[in-house]
Amino acid sequence: MTRLLRDRRGAFGAIVLLSVVLCAAAAPLVTSGAPAAQRDIVATRFVAPLSSDAHGVFHPIGTDRFGRDVWTRLVYGARISMGVGVLSVLVSLLLGIAIGAVAGYWQGPISLTLLGLTDFALSLPRVVLLLLLAALWQPSTALVVSVLGLTGWMGIARLVHGEVRTLAARPFVEGAVAVGGRRLRVLARHILPNALTPVIVAAALGLGNAITLEAGLSYLGLGVQPPTPSWGNMMASGRDTLVNAPWVAIAPGVALVLVVIACALLGDALRDQLDPSVRSVAS
Amino acid sequence: MFARLGQRLLTGSAVVLGVVILTFLLLHVAPGDPVRLMLGPTATAEQLAAQRRALDLDKPLPSQFASWVGRFARGDWGTSIAKGHPVRAVLGAAWPATVRLVALSLLLSYLLGLAVGVVQAARSGSRTDTLLSVTSVTLFAIPGYWLGLMLVLVFTYWARLLPAFGAAGFDSDFLTGGAFVADRLRHLILPLATLTVIGIGGAARFVRGAMLDTLHQPFITTARAKGLAQRRVIGRHALRNALTPIVVLLGLSLPALFSGAVFVEAVFAWPGVGRVLVEAVQARDYPVVMAATAVSAVLVVAGNMLADLLAAWLDPRVRSAAA
Numbered sequence: 001m002t003r004l005l006r007d008r009r010g011a012f013g014a015i016v017l018l019s020v021v022l023c024a025a026a027a028p029l030v031t032s033g034a035p036a037a038q039r040d041i042v043a044t045r046f047v048a049p050l051s052s053d054a055h056g057v058f059h060p061i062g063t064d065r066f067g068r069d070v071w072t073r074l075v076y077g078a079r080i081s082m083g084v085g086v087l088s089v090l091v092s093l094l095l096g097i098a099i100g101a102v103a104g105y106w107q108g109p110i111s112l113t114l115l116g117l118t119d120f121a122l123s124l125p126r127v128v129l130l131l132l133l134a135a136l137w138q139p140s141t142a143l144v145v146s147v148l149g150l151t152g153w154m155g156i157a158r159l160v161h162g163e164v165r166t167l168a169a170r171p172f173v174e175g176a177v178a179v180g181g182r183r184l185r186v187l188a189r190h191i192l193p194n195a196l197t198p199v200i201v202a203a204a205l206g207l208g209n210a211i212t213l214e215a216g217l218s219y220l221g222l223g224v225q226p227p228t229p230s231w232g233n234m235m236a237s238g239r240d241t242l243v244n245a246p247w248v249a250i251a252p253g254v255a256l257v258l259v260v261i262a263c264a265l266l267g268d269a270l271r272d273q274l275d276p277s278v279r280s281v282a283s
Numbered sequence: 284m285f286a287r288l289g290q291r292l293l294t295g296s297a298v299v300l301g302v303v304i305l306t307f308l309l310l311h312v313a314p315g316d317p318v319r320l321m322l323g324p325t326a327t328a329e330q331l332a333a334q335r336r337a338l339d340l341d342k343p344l345p346s347q348f349a350s351w352v353g354r355f356a357r358g359d360w361g362t363s364i365a366k367g368h369p370v371r372a373v374l375g376a377a378w379p380a381t382v383r384l385v386a387l388s389l390l391l392s393y394l395l396g397l398a399v400g401v402v403q404a405a406r407s408g409s410r411t412d413t414l415l416s417v418t419s420v421t422l423f424a425i426p427g428y429w430l431g432l433m434l435v436l437v438f439t440y441w442a443r444l445l446p447a448f449g450a451a452g453f454d455s456d457f458l459t460g461g462a463f464v465a466d467r468l469r470h471l472i473l474p475l476a477t478l479t480v481i482g483i484g485g486a487a488r489f490v491r492g493a494m495l496d497t498l499h500q501p502f503i504t505t506a507r508a509k510g511l512a513q514r515r516v517i518g519r520h521a522l523r524n525a526l527t528p529i530v531v532l533l534g535l536s537l538p539a540l541f542s543g544a545v546f547v548e549a550v551f552a553w554p555g556v557g558r559v560l561v562e563a564v565q566a567r568d569y570p571v572v573m574a575a576t577a578v579s580a581v582l583v584v585a586g587n588m589l590a591d592l593l594a595a596w597l598d599p600r601v602r603s604a605a606a
Contacts, residue, residue, distance in 0.1 A: 120301050125538040
């Protein structure tokens with residue numbers, strides 16, 4: 001862990017993610033506490049960043065066309081965006097680990113079917129599937145989580161499958177089988193814990209991806225529905241006021257890019273630490 | 284080579300068939316009645332039933348699917364519920380725009396990404412490498428729809444230089460020669476730049492990784508030991524060998540690129556398959572959704588196959604084994 005933080009990329013990623021999560025968790029303390037509050041629209045709309053409105057209330061990133069404080073919405077949006085991202089990655093992890101482990105441990109028709117399914121799902125354009133699923137049912141936050149989870153497990157399944165296959169042939173697993181461990185127990189207690197390291201890296205990268213896609217769906221109006229703020233629907237509403245108030249669209253975008261960079265860098269740093277062969281090369 | 288081609292064709296068709304079946308099932312599981320949507324709230328029960336019969340929606344699922352596949356294979360893709368045009372005409376007008384956009388941006392982003400990645404790998408660990416790494420991670424992290432908005436803000440609203448939507452101006456029908464070409468190009472710049480800039484980040488990361496893997500092979504040490512110049516080691520020995528995984532990744536990045544194109548097309552109202560799909564999905568225009576999904580699956584599978592064959596052809600071992 002300390003080694004991870006000594007890597008500048010790891011430290012940057014950890015600090016950014018930690019501060020976003022802290023801000024989101026402490027949202028009522030660091031903001032006005034009411035992301036959907038509108039008062040006196042005419043006097044408070046389109047207030048520029050770093051200035052106060054007619055009532056003397058200070059707005060660090062200005063207000064949108066309804067006079068809502070952009071900073072407050074950004075922080076409350078982080079709750080939704082990070083929450084949706086983390087939950088959907090968890091769904092993908094569960095599915096991917098289950099499918100990969102079964103396919104890797106039970107050779108034969110089951111394994112072939114699961115691998116075929118994985119390859120098939122992997123060759124689909126994910127966004128086409130997302131659009132289809134998101135538009136067929138009533139858009140909601142729960143739908144976005146399940147849709148992202150259901151379309152994100154394939155890479156993880158492949159990773160786990162590869163790891164489990166190599167581990168299953170190792171002496172310590174044969175030993176566990178020889179002393180009479182049941183197969184499911186051997187898989188869960190002996191193989192999986194050793195197969196999980198590359199999965200953590202994939203999960204870090206998957207988090208960035210899920211957050212981007214959630215924002216994309218919300219941007220198209222198929223994800224989290226207003227007035228609940230999410231970074232995606234904030235960008236969508238900022239798109240309509242791009243000329244009058246560009247900050248409404250800029251702020252959530254910058255936040256999103258920072259978080260995704262943090263995920264990517266953290267993932268890179270983790271991978272380099274876990275794989276000694278690359279460690280010498282990494283800067 | 285031909286056996287490989289045949290095998291790829293087979294798996295490719297299986298994927299397309301799978302996509303079509305999946306889409307078909309999803310459309311029928313999902314809530315929402317296309318017939319009711321088509322006829323509006325004032326329709327009577329008899330009218331709904333008659334329309335259902337006309338569209339074969341009253342038959343059991345497998346027979347509906349069989350008749351749909353049959354008609355699809357014959358080239359009768361149905362009529363768009365929302366627009367009233369034949370689906371084939373709607374998509375026939377759309378797919379060249381998508382292919383143009385995606386192919387150009389793939390080419391540009393890989394050429395630029397290749398250059399950046401090779402420079403980084405050649406100077407691995409240097410300040411240049413770090414700087415370019417930070418840049419490519421940043422580009423990689425920017426979502427297309429947001430970058431598109433920012434480019435529109437800068438080049439359309441602030442600089443007033445480039446148009447923000449469509450593939451041609453309103454007066455394009457009356458333009459001729461140079462003016463026509465200029466109009467098309469001006470409309471192409473922003474969507475193409477958006478898609479390319481995002482692509483460079485990913486491509487450069489891939490190329491850097493593939494080059495570094497190759498640079499640690501024993502034959503590179505041999506080349507260095509022979510006293511070859513750095514330029515020659517990188518260009519003749521490392522790059523050529525790193526090219527195969529890069530081309531394979533190029534194929535694998537196609538679905539992602541196409542996904543990016545869906546958002547970029549939506550932002551810039553680019554008249555491609557992505558925008559048709561988004562609009563059809565929002566209007567529950569079933570025939571168009573089915574056909575657009577099938578067409579995008581075909582585009583992605585075909586692109587993957589091309590990349591796979593290209594990679595096989597680039598690798599002399601595979602080429603000679605097949606000959």
